[in-house]
Amino acid sequence: MATESNIDRESSTLLPVADDPLCKEASLTSLDSWITPTDRYYVRNHFSHVPALDLSSWRLEVDGLVDQPISLAFDDVARLPGRELAFTMECAGNSRSYVTPPAEGLAFRHGAVSTASWKGVSLRAVLEMAGVQETATSVVFEGADRGEEEEDGVAFELSYRRSLPLAKALDDDTLLAFEMNGEPITTNHGFPLRLIVPSWYGMASVKWLTRVHLTDQVLDGFFQQRRYVMINEGREDSLEREPVTTVLVKSLIASPRHGEVIQYPSFTIRGFAWSGEGQVARVEVSTDGGRTWADSMLLGEPTPHAWREWELAWQVPSSGHYLLMSRATDSAGNVQPGSIAWNFRGYANNSIHTIAVEAPAGKPIPS
Numbered sequence: 147m148a149t150e151s152n153i154d155r156e157s158s159t160l161l162p163v164a165d166d167p168l169c170k171e172a173s174l175t176s177l178d179s180w181i182t183p184t185d186r187y188y189v190r191n192h193f194s195h196v197p198a199l200d201l202s203s204w205r206l207e208v209d210g211l212v213d214q215p216i217s218l219a220f221d222d223v224a225r226l227p228g229r230e231l232a233f234t235m236e237c238a239g240n241s242r243s244y245v246t247p248p249a250e251g252l253a254f255r256h257g258a259v260s261t262a263s264w265k266g267v268s269l270r271a272v273l274e275m276a277g278v279q280e281t282a283t284s285v286v287f288e289g290a291d292r293g294e295e296e297e298d299g300v301a302f303e304l305s306y307r308r309s310l311p312l313a314k315a316l317d318d319d320t321l322l323a324f325e326m327n328g329e330p331i332t333t334n335h336g337f338p339l340r341l342i343v344p345s346w347y348g349m350a351s352v353k354w355l356t357r358v359h360l361t362d363q364v365l366d367g368f369f370q371q372r373r374y375v376m377i378n379e380g381r382e383d384s385l386e387r388e389p390v391t392t393v394l395v396k397s398l399i400a401s402p403r404h405g406e407v408i409q410y411p412s413f414t415i416r417g418f419a420w421s422g423e424g425q426v427a428r429v430e431v432s433t434d435g436g437r438t439w440a441d442s443m444l445l446g447e448p449t450p451h452a453w454r455e456w457e458l459a460w461q462v463p464s465s466g467h468y469l470l471m472s473r474a475t476d477s478a479g480n481v482q483p484g485s486i487a488w489n490f491r492g493y494a495n496n497s498i499h500t501i502a503v504e505a506p507a508g509k510p511i512p513s
């Protein structure tokens with residue numbers, strides 16, 4: 147498959163989405179390994195300012211409804227019992243470019259999803275050091291990045307803040323991570339410490355973490371109430387602003403890529419599938435635009451928080467144009483839809499991935 151590996155090499159760098167704030171996405175053909183190498187992992191920043199934090203002066207403040215507010219140095223966190231897990235992180239805005247009619251927000255194609263091995267400590271261990279008071283119901287996380295946003299023509303300065311329900315914060319797999327793929331987390335991915343919230347869309351995993359605040363209030367923050375809420379079609383005053391939380395079941399075809407001229411008569415279609423609501427139970431593939439479906443083979447072992455690779459050996463019947471689709475089902479019975487219910491910001495687009503490929507006329511190329 148010489149041609150295919152050439153394609154992989156050509157497109158292995160991240161694709162630009164925005165320069166300011168910096169946002170880059172993976173190319174689908176570069177997603178050719180279960181763990182995404184850090185230089186191929188998507189980047190989603192909200193501000194121009196990317197904090198360059200100094201390890202010796204950095205502190206993590208834990209305060210609010212706690213028995214004892216604490217201020218931790220990096221080593222105080224790093225010496226707690228370690229925990230490492232593989233987690234597939236997907237931006238809630240991934241695949242937004244394919245929402246119709248077009249939705250507000252950055253034009254991510256399908257590459258705002260990546261998988262890394264994250265090492266750190268359970269957030270729970272740090273919360274227990276401070277002692278969570280009985281009245282606390284949620285935990286607010288603050289990053290060191292600051293910048294401007296604008297609403298109704300009024301500009302204001304803010305930092306990146308998000309809250310989690312206390313029960314989710316106390317989950318053993320909610321991590322304070324300091325290593326990504328065996329190295330200290332890089333500047334763009336949140337050095338020196340970031341939150342990792344498995345099963346939830348990426349916005350929950352706060353980077354450049356400096357403060358953890360226990361509270362009994364609902365956070366009225368910009369990134370909590372104005373962004374990452376579902377604003378569906380309908381009258382403004384009847385809107386139900388449901389928060390964006392758990393990642394919906396989804397699969398992508400990583401190879402071939404859209405528009406590829408494929409080798410045939412046999413071609414291995416491969417990709418990834420994931421769900422925040424359970425394990426991936428099956429991934430079906432259609433090579434005829436959705437008229438018929440075949441079960442792909444799930445590769446490797448299931449893991450609690452990371453995607454599953456799948457493949458299907460396709461016997462291409464003849465030259466021509468083909469529409470390939472993949473459709474995942476999770477263990478909770480959720481199936482990818484043909485299209486999503488439109489929402490104003492185009493969040494959580496988990497509709498079936500469809501690509502067009504061509505098997506050229508002429509002599510089939512033996513593989």
Ligand SMILES: Nc1nc2c(c(=O)[nH]1)N[C@H]1C(S)=C(S)[C@@H](COP(=O)(O)O)O[C@H]1N2
Nearest residue numbers: 188189190191192237289306348349352353
């Ligand atoms: N402090 C801070 N944390 C943040 C963000 C941010 O802009 N600032 N972006 C969030 C969003 S929307 C996503 S999808 C992920 C992206 O993480 P990555 O850049 O490491 O891929 O980080 C989240 N955490």
Ligand SMILES: [Mo]
Nearest residue numbers: 237238348349
């Ligand atoms: Mo995101």
